[in-house]
Structures are given as structure tokens and as C-alpha cells.
Amino acid sequence: MADIERSEAALTAESVADYFSARLGSSVTVRNLRQTFPGLSRETYLVDAEVAGESRGFVLRVDPPSGGGTPTSLRHEWEVYRRLWTSPIPVAEPLWFAEGVDFAEGRAHMVRDLVAGGTTLPGLTAATAEGARLRRVAVRNHVEMLAEVHRLDWAAYGFDEFIPVPASPDDALRLEFDIWKDLWLAGRTEPHPVITEALYWLEENMPTDTPFISLVKGNNGIGEEIWRDGRIVAMSDWELASLGDGVLDLAFSQGTLALDDFGAAIRYYGECVGHEVSPRRLAWAMFWIMFKALVCLNTLFLRNYIAGADSRIASAAFGVISVRQYERQLAMSIGKDLEAALHDLAAQTTRSTYASIGATS
């Protein structure tokens, strides 16, 4: 089982133990150091340790040598955790952030407490009545958690101190659009006319019915949050956190909300936040998330692979194959009505996550 302990040789149990001992001012022994899979954006290590003889678990999150797979810094994610720890949103206790120190080759890293649980739920995909029940419970709980995040008074917790704030709810998606368009233009590896045209299409169809400005988590769902006994006990991985329209999280659940009836999940979310989500706003968000994923995969993963800064073959696979897949989906959708375009895309997959939403086609 040694192969699953770590993927890269940069960190060892000994180096972590020495660093933690110095940092905590106590003798630390690392019984086990395991890197979580797949950890493409950042390296995440589970540290099973003894601190002054007492068992304790930590999560060590480190920028990869290439600098990371998201446009935000690890410090950005640290600042999110630091503020959420004082809020009603459950997160692991953030312990410290450091960079440029004599550890992990000077790479930026943060350490948080380990929350007992897992990033998935046993039996979640079982084709049984119990599996179906578990999926219903998990989806509803995830919706409730997202709604809590979106209703959080982000200003009271200082999120506007380091995250750009839209001028108004109507401008929430405009600010998001401008930021990510600039990232794309600055970092794309080559011309992509289909993306140029897609951006015009998205801009001219941009919804302005965002009900309020929310803290937006970004990537969310199974595989990100910490679950225990069928419920989320800590929300995790905040590297794409922003201030904007919470609908983006509904579109970025990475299949979680579609584990049960997607339409029912969206309607339940509307009940939780007190505002219905219009099908048009949701459709826009679904296409927008395709674009954001494409930006990360091309301007970071593929660019760094081409430059030799990222030697992971997965970066090449995502950058070459996944980007082209997203491009083709956008090419087939540009010019259409947003909801109709999404229905058409969904109809091409065996499991349509959009079948129960919005207009018929």
C-alpha cells in the first residue's frame, strides 16, 4: 500500500515532523503521511501525528511546484478559512499559513486541523433503496449548506477586505465575467476563436436577476466537503471562493446535486435562500462553469506543462483532451437560447442532469 502514501518525493514524514515540532513547540512524531487523490490544484496531505504523546490529525495543503491549478493564491484560501472559522459555516480549524520558509522547498502551505470523516459517503452510488435514500439525504444537506454559505453576511466577516465586491447584485455576474475573461486573455496558450465567440454569446445573454451578493464557494460537492454520518461536517477546498452569484455553486457541484432529482434540488435551494433560481440564470451558470474549467485547464495546467514547470502527465491529458471537449460543447451551443442549448447538450448524455429543469424541448 506504500504507493498510495505519496505521489511526489518532496515531503517526507521526517521533514513534516521536524517542521511541525518547530512550529508547535512540541515533540511531533508523524505516524503516517498520505497525499489525498487526485490533488491536481493543490497537494493535500493527511498527517497522522502524535504531538507531545497525544494523537492528533492535521491537513497540510501545499502549492505544487508549478504554483497551483487555480488563479488564486493559497494565501487567498487561507484568508477564507481564517474568516469562516469564526462564522457559522463549518470548516476545519485553520492553524497556520507560511511561504518562503525552510520547508516544502519554500512553497506556500497551510495547515488545518483534521476533521473526522471522508470526502465521500459509503454506499452513495448503490442501486438500492438505501442508496437512493442516502443520495436524497446527501443532496438536501448539500443544498442546505450551500444556502447557508450564500446567506452568510460576508461583509461582517471581512471577506470584502481581500475579495473584489460587485457594485450591486445586478453586477455580480458582470464582475465574475470580467475577471475570468481577463485571466483567459492573459494566459491562453494559443488562439481559440470558439472561446472568443463564446464569450460574446455569454456576455450578451448574461442574467441580471442575481437576488443578492453571496460568498461563492466555487468547486463543491462530493469529493470536496467532509462528510460524516450522511451529513457535511466541514466544507473544504475554498481555492475558488469569490463574492458573487450563488447560482455558480449550483452549477459547480460536480454532479453532486444531480445524484438525486436535479430539479428538486434547485427548487429546494430556492426555498432555503428565499429566492427561486430562474432556469435561464442556472443555464448561464452551467455554461460559465465550463468556461472557468477551461480557463484553469488551459492557462494553468497546460501552459505550465508546455513550459516544463508542471511535469504531471495528467496536466497534459486535461489540457489537451478536456479543453477540446468543452470547446466542442460551446461551439454547438453558441447562438442558441441558453436553456435550449443546455437541454440539447444534456440530451447527448445518458444521464441528463437538466431534464427536470425549465423549458421543455
Added chain:
Amino acid sequence: MKPSSQALLGGIADTVETQVLPELEASTWTASRLRSCLALLRHLEQRVVMEGPLLYRENAELEVFFGELLEDLKDVREALPLRDELEVLRSTCTYSEAYPAVEELASVNARYLEFLDRIIIMLHENRAALGESRFEELRGRVMDRIREAKQREAPMIDAASGYSPI
């Protein structure tokens, strides 16, 4: 030279898929790296055959497309610089060999795609001046061109679609 590059790539991919990966626990990092390799091998299995002819055809058709589109825009002042640029492109995007290497074809293609990008931007920036009907007609021609290109390259991408990149 026998076997062909496509056959060799396919053979390597088959070996990885049927003889190596099954020997590894799916949850290991080694298996993950092999899955990434396998996805790329399946992509390359098609790309090694398709890429050169596809780029050659694309480049030829784009040059004709640009000429026709900009001829139809000869009454648009903002399109004039692009007509001049097209002449420069035509004279500089030439191949050094009768059978150009893929790298050379790709380099020309990149210049043509950058030019297409600028045509798209010009159309949108002059949408009001063009009038909605004419704009939609021109945009439709550009999108048809893009979609055709995407459909042509599809086999290279679809070959890898059933394989996880991690």
C-alpha cells in the same frame, strides 16, 4: 515503415489498458498516471494519422474563407486593415517544403486562428454599424466554419473520451 505509428501507439495503449492497468490497484498514484497516459495514447493514435492532413486542409480552407468574408465586407471601413493583413498572411504563411512538417502546418494554423479571432472581434465591435441581419449572417458563417473544424477534429478527441485523464 511497418508497423505504422498508429499501430504502435494502439499497441502500447492496448497493452497498458489490458495488461498493465488491471495489475494495479485502481486507487494508486501509479495507476492514475497510467490512466492519464492511456487517455493521451488513445488521442495520439488518431492524431498521428489525422493531424497533418487536417491542418493542411484547414489552413487552405481558412485562407479561402477569409478572402470571401472580407470581400463581402469591403464596404466596411473597419475591415480594411484586415484585408491588408490577409495579403501579408498569404505571402508569409508559406511552407518551406512541398510536404510540410506538422509543426509548420500548426504554426500557420495558429496565425490563421489568431486572424479569425480578430475577425470575430471586428464583427462584434461593428455590430450596430453592420445591422442585425447582416451581423447574424456573418456570425453564422464564422460559426459554421468553427463548427466544421470542431467536427473534423472530433475523432482525435472522442478516441480519448472514454478514458479518465487521472
